[in-house]
Amino acid sequence: MSNYHIKSFDEYYHVYRKSVREPENFWEEVAEEHFLWRKKWDKVLSWDFNKPEIKWFENAKLNITENCIDRHLHIRSDKTAILWEPNDPNEPAEHITYKDLYHRVNKFANVLKSQGIQKGDRVCIYLPMIPELAVAVLACARIGAIHSVVFAGFSSTALATRINDSTCKMVITSDGSYRGSKSIDLKGIVDAALEDCPGVASVLVVKRIDSEINMKEGRDQWVQPLLDEASDICTPEIMDAEDPLFILYTSGSTGRPKGMLHTTGGYMVYTAYTFKNVFQYREDDVYWCTADVGWITGHSYIIYGPLANGATTVMFEGVPSYPDSGRFWEIVQKHKVNQFYTAPTAIRALAKEDVGLVEKYDLSSLKVLGSVGEPINEEAWHWYDNHVGKKKCPIVDTWWQTETGGIMVSPIPFVTPTKPTYATLPMPGIQPALMDENGEEVKGNQVDGRLCIKFPWPGMARSVWGDHQRFKDTYFSAFENKYFTGDGALRDEVGYYRITGRVDDVIIVSGHNLGTAPIEDAINEHPAVAESAIVGFPHDVKGNALYGYVMLKDIGEYRDRDNLRKEINQQISDKIGPIAKLDKIQFVSGLPKTRSGKIMRRILRKIASKDTANLGDTSTLLNPDVVEKIMEDVLV
Numbered sequence: 001m002s003n004y005h006i007k008s009f010d011e012y013y014h015v016y017r018k019s020v021r022e023p024e025n026f027w028e029e030v031a032e033e034h035f036l037w038r039k040k041w042d043k044v045l046s047w048d049f050n051k052p053e054i055k056w057f058e059n060a061k062l063n064i065t066e067n068c069i070d071r072h073l074h075i076r077s078d079k080t081a082i083l084w085e086p087n088d089p090n091e092p093a094e095h096i097t098y099k100d101l102y103h104r105v106n107k108f109a110n111v112l113k114s115q116g117i118q119k120g121d122r123v124c125i126y127l128p129m130i131p132e133l134a135v136a137v138l139a140c141a142r143i144g145a146i147h148s149v150v151f152a153g154f155s156s157t158a159l160a161t162r163i164n165d166s167t168c169k170m171v172i173t174s175d176g177s178y179r180g181s182k183s184i185d186l187k188g189i190v191d192a193a194l195e196d197c198p199g200v201a202s203v204l205v206v207k208r209i210d211s212e213i214n215m216k217e218g219r220d221q222w223v224q225p226l227l228d229e230a231s232d233i234c235t236p237e238i239m240d241a242e243d244p245l246f247i248l249y250t251s252g253s254t255g256r257p258k259g260m261l262h263t264t265g266g267y268m269v270y271t272a273y274t275f276k277n278v279f280q281y282r283e284d285d286v287y288w289c290t291a292d293v294g295w296i297t298g299h300s301y302i303i304y305g306p307l308a309n310g311a312t313t314v315m316f317e318g319v320p321s322y323p324d325s326g327r328f329w330e331i332v333q334k335h336k337v338n339q340f341y342t343a344p345t346a347i348r349a350l351a352k353e354d355v356g357l358v359e360k361y362d363l364s365s366l367k368v369l370g371s372v373g374e375p376i377n378e379e380a381w382h383w384y385d386n387h388v389g390k391k392k393c394p395i396v397d398t399w400w401q402t403e404t405g406g407i408m409v410s411p412i413p414f415v416t417p418t419k420p421t422y423a424t425l426p427m428p429g430i431q432p433a434l435m436d437e438n439g440e441e442v443k444g445n446q447v448d449g450r451l452c453i454k455f456p457w458p459g460m461a462r463s464v465w466g467d468h469q470r471f472k473d474t475y476f477s478a479f480e481n482k483y484f485t486g487d488g489a490l491r492d493e494v495g496y497y498r499i500t501g502r503v504d505d506v507i508i509v510s511g512h513n514l515g516t517a518p519i520e521d522a523i524n525e526h527p528a529v530a531e532s533a534i535v536g537f538p539h540d541v542k543g544n545a546l547y548g549y550v551m552l553k554d555i556g557e558y559r560d561r562d563n564l565r566k567e568i569n570q571q572i573s574d575k576i577g578p579i580a581k582l583d584k585i586q587f588v589s590g591l592p593k594t595r596s597g598k599i600m601r602r603i604l605r606k607i608a609s610k611d612t613a614n615l616g617d618t619s620t621l622l623n624p625d626v627v628e629k630i631m632e633d634v635l636v
């Protein structure tokens, strides 16, 4: 029996039990059998959640791109590694074989070297969903440079903050990008960001939309001529298992985003293992994850996990609604997709459209459907099951985080019986715990609490870039000797987990994590604004939308409220990006505060969700009267 590929519930049970009783042995067997190491580890694991310090496969040597590319060459050299589907359905798809990928990554890696990039340097990648994005990521990994991919929907200010936080030397971008019927001036955004980034010495530009752009002498270069000159052989840098692989920013509850740091060996083993099991990938399958590589889902389940298994992974440049809302299904039919992995927000948006747009296409290739990013509501789950899976494809509702590196709680298809809205059972090696408010573990079933993990797993983040104390404070301080996820969860009568949502100041809008603080900071920078508070409220497509309570400095001065609302949203768009814009803005005369001066978001959340029957205890408020006033003026 192999630990690596679980095929029955009985096997899951045995493998899980072993993974908890002997975690080191369990992961050692997985790591030994399925990967290419230049040198084996001296020790499988050492850990201390109080420091916190976590090391997997200590002193082992490897290069992750050898595992994702080179070792497949003798058996899968002509197999498609990346199947790229462009924004415009009339533009041909690109089939990049493992051999092509090998040459393209090597060339790109040599270009990075020729520009002075070395092991340990940070490289910011700000690219649309084109093959060069995957190639650039892998090229960094090939030479040991640390990639920091920034989602190409972020504004120039957000990009600059991220570039400076990890002192990136180089930015890789494109002239522009296509999104549905629009084209976006990415290079212009980079130019604006770089006005505040003195550490960036060079910018490599991929040509995608052939637009007129500004090229700064001595800093900016088109990448294609450099690639044409470069050798297609590049010896991989031999990395330590604990050498950094990448930084990926995620929202926090304070203004600054957190650069989650992932390392090489453990991340590789964990993403590969979970990919294989959660999608039950078989050799000739075509797998498609619709996420953007700018998010962790794209890192782990478009690039590293699939490629480490020699899979064919689809990369889609466009949006689900272009040229019409049948696009996803058209692509499934066209490429005979077997595993399809998307987000509840996309499912809800498509479920609103004419069901004929789904029925029109032959979806019989599908075997497994996945969901990620936020809780999937019952209605969306059934729509996905009925209309996309035709009730024959198990839905894997995968719960995990940027911080966890890979999937933590999920059904294994054809193995774990699914249950709508439940992420079901932990992956092997994952030991969840539910904690109550007093810091005690809640044992048994039919209970709820704050979701923690009791034991390390190979894919977990190792630190916050440049701020290890913040890593400790955020994840290891709420509960002793446990990793705290920030999510609430319940465990049903058979031990299945259902994630109920964030218990901190993070709001998930259309599957994107948004911290309240940075958005409030952006609002407060408007000269008319004194103070603000934002909360999430239920939205039938986005899951949550943002509701802002804004207190003005001088109420009389700004008569045109709608204009002010526009200005505030523009401010947010400029500072963070359009995804963080508010759906509703209510002007208030005061915000409910505790005596220690903390805004009582709990109350504001209830008001915005029109759930005011039971506001809970307001007696600890400094100013209970403002609550009445806010309720009277609430926007419908």
Ligand code: 6R9
Residues within 6 Å of the ligand: 250, 295, 296, 297, 371, 372, 373, 374, 375, 376, 397, 398, 399, 400, 401, 402, 403, 423, 485, 486, 487, 499, 500, 501, 502, 508, 511, 512, 513
């Ligand atoms: C992979 C990813 C993490 C947060 C997480 C939780 C929410 C993700 C979920 C889910 C319920 C699921 N989340 N998957 N909630 N069910 N299947 O999304 O990473 O962007 O860091 O977000 O997303 O709240 O804590 P990230």
